[in-house]
Structures are given as structure tokens and as C-alpha cells.
Amino acid sequence: MNDPAARVRIFDTSLRDGEQSPGCSMTAAQKLRFAHALAELGVDALEAGFPASSDADRDAVRAIAREVRGSTVVTLARCHEGDIDACASALEGAAHPRIHVFISTSPLHREHKLGLSREQVLERAIMGVTRARRLVDDVEFSAEDALRTEPEFLAEICSAAIAAGATTLNIPDTVGYTTPSEIRALFEYLRAHVRDAEKAVFSAHCHNDLGLAVANSLAAIEGGARQVECTINGIGERAGNCALEELVMALRVRSHYYGAHTRIDSRRLVPTSRLLSRITGMAVQRNKAVVGQNAFAHESGIHQHGMLKHRGTYEIMRPEDVGWSQSQMVMGRHSGRAALADRLQALGFQLEEASLNRTFAAFKALAEKKREVFDADLEALVLGSDAVAHRGWRLSRLHVSTGAGDGDTLPTASVQLLGADGATVSEAAVGDGPVHALFAALARATGIALDVDSYQVSSVTTGDDAQGQAQVIARVDGVEVTGSGTSTDILEASAHAWLDIANRQSRARAPAVRRQAAIA
Ligand SMILES: CC(=O)SCCNC(=O)CCNC(=O)[C@H](O)C(C)(C)COP(=O)(O)OP(=O)(O)OC[C@H]1O[C@@H](n2cnc3c(N)ncnc32)[C@H](O)[C@@H]1OP(=O)(O)O
Numbered sequence: 001m002n003d004p005a006a007r008v009r010i011f012d013t014s015l016r017d018g019e020q021s022p023g024c025s026m027t028a029a030q031k032l033r034f035a036h037a038l039a040e041l042g043v044d045a046l047e048a049g050f051p052a053s054s055d056a057d058r059d060a061v062r063a064i065a066r067e068v069r070g071s072t073v074v075t076l077a078r079c080h081e082g083d084i085d086a087c088a089s090a091l092e093g094a095a096h097p098r099i100h101v102f103i104s105t106s107p108l109h110r111e112h113k114l115g116l117s118r119e120q121v122l123e124r125a126i127m128g129v130t131r132a133r134r135l136v137d138d139v140e141f142s143a144e145d146a147l148r149t150e151p152e153f154l155a156e157i158c159s160a161a162i163a164a165g166a167t168t169l170n171i172p173d174t175v176g177y178t179t180p181s182e183i184r185a186l187f188e189y190l191r192a193h194v195r196d197a198e199k200a201v202f203s204a205h206c207h208n209d210l211g212l213a214v215a216n217s218l219a220a221i222e223g224g225a226r227q228v229e230c231t232i233n234g235i236g237e238r239a240g241n242c243a244l245e246e247l248v249m250a251l252r253v254r255s256h257y258y259g260a261h262t263r264i265d266s267r268r269l270v271p272t273s274r275l276l277s278r279i280t281g282m283a284v285q286r287n288k289a290v291v292g293q294n295a296f297a298h299e300s301g302i303h304q305h306g307m308l309k310h311r312g313t314y315e316i317m318r319p320e321d322v323g324w325s326q327s328q329m330v331m332g333r334h335s336g337r338a339a340l341a342d343r344l345q346a347l348g349f350q351l352e353e354a355s356l357n358r359t360f361a362a363f364k365a366l367a368e369k370k371r372e373v374f375d376a377d378l379e380a381l382v383l384g385s386d387a388v389a390h391r392g393w394r395l396s397r398l399h400v401s402t403g404a405g406d407g408d409t410l411p412t413a414s415v416q417l418l419g420a421d422g423a424t425v426s427e428a429a430v431g432d433g434p435v436h437a438l439f440a441a442l443a444r445a446t447g448i449a450l451d452v453d454s455y456q457v458s459s460v461t462t463g464d465d466a467q468g469q470a471q472v473i474a475r476v477d478g479v480e481v482t483g484s485g486t487s488t489d490i491l492e493a494s495a496h497a498w499l500d501i502a503n504r505q506s507r508a509r510a511p512a513v514r515r516q517a518a519i520a
């Protein structure tokens with residue numbers, strides 16, 4: 001598997017093809033931040049932008065070229081002198097610069113888009129590669145719409161590109177039209193028919209219009225591709241590009257099948273995916289492979305029972321290996337007794353069989369009404385809702401003020417809580433934002449410091465008066481605990497979610513009382 005011939009280079013184009021897609025534009029500062037994250041992830045090359053497209057993109061590429069180390073920095077150019085010169089100028093300062101020149105080769109694009117003959121396209125390609133090669137040592141050539149190009153013309157233009165100095169030959173499926181067996185055969189054909197093929201690295205760049213981008217990229221590797229162009233979360237033109245996280249994990253999980261490897265640090269996949277979502281505001285769908293919220297979540301009883309016996313029954317990779325903290329057992333309508341008993345035990349309840357059966361019946365009834373049953377609901381089932389409600393802190397007043405910029409408003413929160421003994425306590429705190437300030441005020445008031453792993457707010461009803469549900473996940477004694485709160489005011493919902501965990505943490509540390517309550 002460590003045969004160097006089977007090393008697949010990962011070329012990330014989130015900052016170019018990804019950024020081109022609607023809803024994904026980034027500022028220069030955001031692009032720079034994300035480029036650092038890509039270098040940390042271990043991508044071999046990162047395509048930073050298209051300098052001729054705007055001053056802002058040129059400036060972003062410049063900053064990336066100057067600052068980011070560890071990955072080749074690539075910029076895109078049409079076969080236009082001005083585009084190529086703009087690339088070279090933006091790449092000054094890069095440790096490993098690459099210019100990527102492209103031109104359409106398919107009959108459809110030649111005739112209708114460029115209005116050029118085969119010979120003219122060939123000439124332009126040679127001009128582009130030659131000019132780029134005078135400016136940098138590392139030049140990539142792409143035959144846009146290669147998968148709808150006559151194979152013999154593709155071989156001819158690739159041979160000419162190598163002769164002009166191209167070091168990477170990229171074969172894009174620009175419109176996501178190909179199939180796995182077709183693209184594999186094309187790579188095999190090109191490697192056999194391109195002159196001096198061994199002097200260049202063959203690369204695949206697959207779009208996802210038919211949902212085949214990852215499958216096609218893997219097939220291209222089988223056909224001899226040793227670079228794959230992809231994007232984090234699969235962002236990109238239309239239906240996107242090959243998703244980096246999926247491709248990398250397919251090569252890793254099926255390493256014996258593909259006999260190929262990358263140098264990606266897979267534990268950084270989830271953090272990098274989240275960073276991109278935060279920057280672009282483009283959420284990842286829950287069921288997205290590897291980085292989606294459901295990728296390691298199990299709700300159905302038969303799967304949960306299997307997972308508790310051996311995680312390999314329903315997981316083909318470890319969540320820790322891609323950057324999640326652990327698998328998630330979601331308690332809902334489809335869950336069974338084994339998962340319920342396990343979750344209750346993690347919450348500190350060891351129930352006798354009869355008591356477990358009673359709780360299970362009540363749990364199923366509740367799950368019919370609620371989409372997801374949270375830890376607080378389970379506690380209420382075991383202890384009785386009154387016992388839970390009255391044992392812990394309750395929010396009685398809340399005020400949050402916030403602002404941004406250079407004005408004098410610092411995000412500030414003040415809270416008043418009612419304790420289990422009936423006493424009230426008031427506290428205030430400032431923070432980096434309103435939620436940060438709120439959580440700091442709650443920590444001061446309760447004297448409980450929570451190790452918050454994640455926080456999110458979603459709407460549970462629709463309309464102007466929609467109820468927001470806040471969910472906080474924190475680690476309590478090494479166990480991940482989820483707290484939730486619902487209100488039409490999302491800050492109030494957030495305070496309830498935080499207190500939900502804090503109260504459970506206090507109760508979990510009073511085991512004698514818990515056992516008594518559970519048995520009663
Ligand atoms: C498959 C891909 O992802 S390709 C990359 C796509 N990315 C982008 O287009 C984002 C950046 N693009 C831009 O900012 C603009 O399109 C610019 C600045 C590059 C060009 O803008 P304009 O000069 O206004 O041209 P416009 O976008 O309308 O048309 C593209 C021109 O490039 C030509 N062209 C397209 N591809 C190539 C190529 N590879 N080599 C040479 N010329 C090309 C077209 O024939 C057309 O030429 P024309 O103006 O003589 O008709």
C-alpha cells in the first residue's frame with residue numbers, strides 16, 4: 001500500500017471551483033483562513049483562485065501565496081496571456097507555485113462557446129502552457145469538458161501539453177456526465193496513447209451532476225490517475241465537485257482494494273468541514289457521508305443493540321478518525337431496550353428489569369410524541385418530572401445586550417436564577433458574543449463550569465413566532481451530555497439548554513439521592 005506509485009495527491013479546489021458556486025463566495029480574509037486550514041489538513045495542492053477574475057481574488061491569492069506553507073499554491077488561467085501573467089504575479093512569494101491553464105476541448109464547447117477549430121484550440125493550449133512554463137516550473141493543463149471530447153484529440157492535446165512543459169494533465173468531467181467504467185477506460189487509454197505520458201501526473205476533476213463525482217474519481221484512480229481534484233463538503237459549480245472527505249475515506253477504508261493512499265490527516269476532516277460551513281453559511285446535510293451530523297448516529301434499536309456489542313456491526317470507520325468525538329446513540333421512536341438501558345446507565349441509573357420495562361413503555365409513548373428524546377426527558381421518566389423540575393436551578397430573569405464594531409456596547413448578559421432551596425442568585429458577565437456572555441453569567445451564578453463541545457439553534461415550528469430549540473453538548477465526567485431548551489426567544493432557549501446540563505451534572509454528583517429516586 002505504501003508503494004509510491006499508489007500515492008494519490010489531493011488537490012483541493014474549494015477556494016476556486018468551490019467558491020465559484022452560488023452562496024459560497026468568500027472574502028480575502030476568509031480565503032486566507034481556510035487556506036491555512038487546508039494546509040493543516042495536508043492537501044498536496046490548493047487552488048487559491050482565478051487572479052484575472054477580480055482585484056479581490058488576486059489579493060486573496062497574493063496573501064495565500066505569501067503566507068501558506070506546506071501545500072503547492074495553484075491559480076487558474078484561461079489560455080490568455082493576461083490571465084497567465086496575472087497568475088504569475090499573484091503567486092510571487094509562494095514556496096511552491098503552480099499555474100493551471102485550461103481550454104475547452106469538446107466539439108460542443110469548441111463550436112458554440114469558443115468558436116474555435118480543433119487546430120486553433122491546440123494552438124492556444126500550446127501557447128498557454130509554454131507561457132506559463134516560462135514563468136513557473138510547475139504547470140497544470142486542463143482539457144475542459146474532456147469527457148465529451150474525441151479521445152484521439154484529447155490524447156493529441158495532452159501530448160502537446162507535455163511537450164510544451166505541462167507537469168500535470170487534468171481530465172475534467174466538467175458537467176458530471178461520465179460513469180465509473182467509462183472514465184476508468186479513458187484514463188487507461190490516455191496513459192497508453194499520450195506521448196511521454198510518464199512525464200506528467202494524470203489528474204481527475206469530477207463534477208457531481210449525476211451524484212457520481214466520488215465514484216468516478218475512484219474509478220479514475222483505478223485507471224491510473226494520481227491526482228484528484230476535490231472540495232471540502234463537495235461544494236462547487238451546480239451539484240458540486242468530488243467531496244474530499246468522501247474520497248479520502250474511501251481510499252483509507254478500502255485501502256486493500258484500491259492499494260492507494262493520501263497524506264491527509266483525516267482527524268481534521270470534520271473541523272475543516274465545519275470551518276467551511278461557518279465561513280460560507282452553507283450547512284452540510286445531516287446524512288452527508290463522513291462529516292454529516294448523522295454519519296455516526298444510530299437511532300434504531302437493532303442497530304444500537306449491535307453497536308453496543310461491537311461497533312464494527314454498523315460502522316465501517318471510527319468517528320474519532322475523521323474528527324468526531326464519538327458515535328452518537330440518538331434516543332427516538334425506533335430505539336430499543338438495550339440502548340435505553342445503556343443511556344440510563346451513562347446518566348447514572350441502574351434499573352432492575354421490571355423497572356426498565358416500565359420505563360421503556362413510557363419512553364416509547366413519549367418518543368411517539370417527540371422526534372428525539374433527550375437526556376432530560378429520560379431523567380424525567382425515571383425520576384418523575386416534578387422531581388427533575390424542582391431539583392436544580394431555574395431561570396427567573398434574563399437580560400442580554402449586544403453590539404458590534406467600535407461602539408461602546410459589549411455583549412453583556414445578566415441572569416437571575418432560582419435555586420432548588422428557593423434562594424435567588426443574580427450575576428452578570430461580558431463575552432465575545434451574546435451567547436458567550438450568557439453562558440459566562442450562568443456559570444458565575446451556579447458556580448458550575450461546563451466544558452461545552454457544541455451549541456446549535458434550530459427552529460422547531462414555522463412562522464414569525466417560531467419556537468427555537470437550543471441544543472448544548474458538553475462533557476460531564478468524560479461522558480457527552482446533551483441539554484436542550486425551547487422558547488420563542490433563542491437566548492432564553494439557550495439558557496434553558498445550558499441549565500439542563502448543569503442541573504444534571506449536579507444531580508449526577510449526588511448518587512445516593514439518585515438511586516433512591518430511581519428505585520422509588
Ligand atoms: C469549468 C470552469 O470552472 S472554468 C472557470 C470558470 N470560472 C469563472 O468563470 C470565474 C471567473 N471568471 C470571470 O471573472 C470572468 O468570466 C473573466 C474575468 C475571466 C472574463 O470576463 P469577460 O472578459 O467579461 O468574459 P466573459 O466571462 O463574458 O466570457 C468568457 C470569455 O473567455 C473565453 N474563454 C473561456 N474559456 C477560455 C479559455 N479556457 N481560454 C481562452 N478563452 C476562454 C470565452 O470564449 C469568452 O471570450 P469572449 O469574451 O471573447 O467571447
Ligand SMILES: CC(C)C(=O)C(=O)O
Nearest residue numbers: 102142144145172174
Ligand atoms: C477549469 C477546469 C479544471 C474545471 O473546473 C472544470 O472543467 O470543471
